[in-house]
């Protein structure tokens with residue numbers, strides 16, 4: 561099913577104090593200002609397509625998703641779509657806290673217009689997917705932990721086999737096991753031909769999942785097209801925006817890295833953890849300075865606490881976060897993930913490191929076997945300087961080339 565946005569505009573009335581709304585009504589004097597959250601949004605998401613929405617905080621992405629889902633109305637313009645719509649937006653927003661899990665699911669089924677056997681089927685599928693016990697499902701949902709609540713809400717939202725799926729950063733629902741299950745459900749619905757409108761700040765996920773994307777900026781569509789083109793344009797914009805913060809960002813990332821927990825199992829223990837990154841060159845181990853064109857090996861150590869398969873990805877990064885080169889165990893010829901409890905060491909060797917002079921860092925990620933879910937990461941670590949004394953060319957990397965005198 562296609563989703564078509566036509567001339568969408570959404571404005572909000574913003575009051576500086578909550579009581580101004582009442583005062584405005586009493587005095588009939590305007591006490592609000594108009595905030596334009598979206599304007600001139602015109603595009604179409606094609607049937608069966610997974611379409612990404614990206615953009616900085618406050619750009620208008622969630623507003624557009626809510627308009628697509630029908631939970632808010634545009635001030636101007638129209639959205640057209642057909643078929644059954646499932647929105648993973650404010651999950652569980654329609655739940656009644658005093659009612660049991662079962663009754664809430666029944667209520668959701670009724671909202672979709674289901675009756676009789678279709679309703680029973682919906683209830684069976686949603687409750688099974690939630691993995692909540694019968695005893696839990698009989699309790700009022702206000703007694704649920706936030707994880708339980710989200711599981712039920714996700715299960716209820718996706719139990720209808722929607723034609724259109726609207727997803728707002730919903731891939732991080734519940735514990736790791738459930739996150740994977742929810743992601744698989746989204747992928748399954750996509751496989752079955754559902755049209756997916758997907759909004760995320762995780763550009764890696766957008767790149768992995770979406771065929772096309774739109775970058776929303778200041779309430780307008782700044783760019784639309786093939787995902788790679790749009791994400792690259794957005795990244796360049798972000799880099800320019802943060803150019804003056806380069807050094808600070810690097811320092812902050814180093815601090816974050818220490819604080820960043822690895823993905824945890826339902827018991828709270830991490831499943832995999834990046835345990836170390838070792839660089840080896842002719843000049844020794846972890847040298848602060850590396851000469852261009854020498855042999856360099858990068859060894860990554862991963863501690864795995866379970867049997868879940870995983871991939872390792874690393875990138876050489878510039879201080880402004882530009883990726884110079886990235887690769888993943890997924891891209892190896894056999895493409896098989898690593899697996900098994902204990903310590904894993906994996907090594908990549910650059911026989912003649914073709915980097916030119918400059919500052920570089922490493923970013924390392926551990927991903928699940930689908931290569932989408934990030935289990936642990938260490939970004940912008942171990943800065944090193946490359947010195948190029950052999951070549952006079954400039955730039956980031958030395959590219960194989962030859963000069964030919966044209967006739």
Ligand SMILES: Nc1ncnc2c1ncn2[C@@H]1O[C@H](COP(=O)(O)OP(=O)(O)OP(=O)(O)O)[C@@H](O)[C@H]1O
Nearest residue numbers: 572573574595597616617618619620621622623624
């Ligand atoms: N109910 C509201 N009343 C007033 N302003 C609102 C309301 N909802 C959103 N806005 C404003 O509209 C703009 C767009 O918000 P929106 O939530 O759509 O952005 P977003 O791109 O989804 O941001 P984020 O990435 O932070 O989720 C923001 O400036 C926000 O403050």
